[in-house]
Amino acid sequence: MRLSPDEIILWEYGFVKINATIATTWVLMLLMVVASRLVTRRLLTEHRISRWQSTLEIIVIGINEQIREVGIREPKKYISFLGTLFLFIAVSNLLAIVPGYHPPTSSLSTTAALAVCVFLAVPVFGILEVGLLKYLSSYLQPSFIMLPFNIIGELSRTLALAVRLFGNMMSGAVIVSILLSITPFLFPIVMTALGMLTGMIQAYIFSILAAVYIAAATR
Numbered sequence: 361m362r363l364s365p366d367e368i369i370l371w372e373y374g375f376v377k378i379n380a381t382i383a384t385t386w387v388l389m390l391l392m393v394v395a396s397r398l399v400t401r402r403l404l405t406e407h408r409i410s411r412w413q414s415t416l417e418i419i420v421i422g423i424n425e426q427i428r429e430v431g432i433r434e435p436k437k438y439i440s441f442l443g444t445l446f447l448f449i450a451v452s453n454l455l456a457i458v459p460g461y462h463p464p465t466s467s468l469s470t471t472a473a474l475a476v477c478v479f480l481a482v483p484v485f486g487i488l489e490v491g492l493l494k495y496l497s498s499y500l501q502p503s504f505i506m507l508p509f510n511i512i513g514e515l516s517r518t519l520a521l522a523v524r525l526f527g528n529m530m531s532g533a534v535i536v537s538i539l540l541s542i543t544p545f546l547f548p549i550v551m552t553a554l555g556m557l558t559g560m561i562q563a564y565i566f567s568i569l570a571a572v573y574i575a576a577a578t579r
Contacts, residue, residue, distance in 0.1 A: 365462035366469060381467040388452055388464065419447075423567075430571040431579075438574055441481055445474065446567035449525070453559025465559070468526045475522035478570045479514070486577030495577065521569060528562050 365380035372378070399412045409417075423443045427435035452463045464470040486495040499510045 364467050365464065366467050368462065380462045381464050381470055384452075384462055385464040385470060388448070388455070392447065392451060419443075426568065427571050430568065431575040432571060438485065438571070442567050442571050442574075445477070445570060446563050449474070449563035449566055450560055453563065454556055456556060456559065463559070465525060465562075468522065471526040472522040474525065474566070475518045478521060478573060479518040481570070482514075482573045482577045485574050489578035498577075517569075517573070521566065525562055525566055528558060 365384065368380035370378050370380060370383055399416050402410070403413055404410070420439070420443070423446060424435045424439055427438060427442055432438060449465055452465045455461050456463050465474075483495065486498075499507050501510075
């Protein structure tokens with residue numbers, strides 16, 4: 361039993377390797393780009409709009425309100441980043457019902473990359489919002505003695521983001537694999553549905569935590 365899609369090598373030439381994590385990540389990004397293009401190519405402002413546009417507006421408004429509730433006063437500045445994070449993780453986990461599909465979020469390399477994105481985005485948004493000097497001075501609050509602890513806190517929360525998402529996604533995949541080998545077919549289907557629900561919850565938690573970090577940096 362493979363614990364990570366990193367172990368599945370699809371193509372190899374010398375030291376260059378394409379594993380299942382890389383392949384599914386790029387395919388997933390391509391699908392999301394094509395889907396967004398198809399949904400947004402004919403947006404209307406009339407009273408009667410398409411179901412696709414209606415669904416898109418519900419998703420955007422929902423993400424916008426969640427960002428606002430975290431404490432960010434102008435969520436439109438951050439919805440492209442936070443919304444993309446949520447949709448990528450959510451779609452990645454929802455496609456787990458496809459036979460032979462390996463969610464990239466069950467790989468530590470993917471979850472680490474997502475966490476690093478948040479790690480880099482927080483100071484960028486903070487500096488753009490409050491300025492470089494004011495943002496850097498936050499590391500000295502309430503006293504300069506807290507500087508090393510604040511830096512350690514930045515690094516540890518990035519690690520926690522990556523490990524939390526990876527652990528929850530991998531554990532679900534492992535449980536389903538074990539059940540498929542020792543139980544009838546019906547029970548693993550139920551567990552797969554439960555795993556999809558867990559994946560949506562993890563996408564929500566990851567995005568909300570990222571929003572909380574950005575809100576703290578931009579105040």
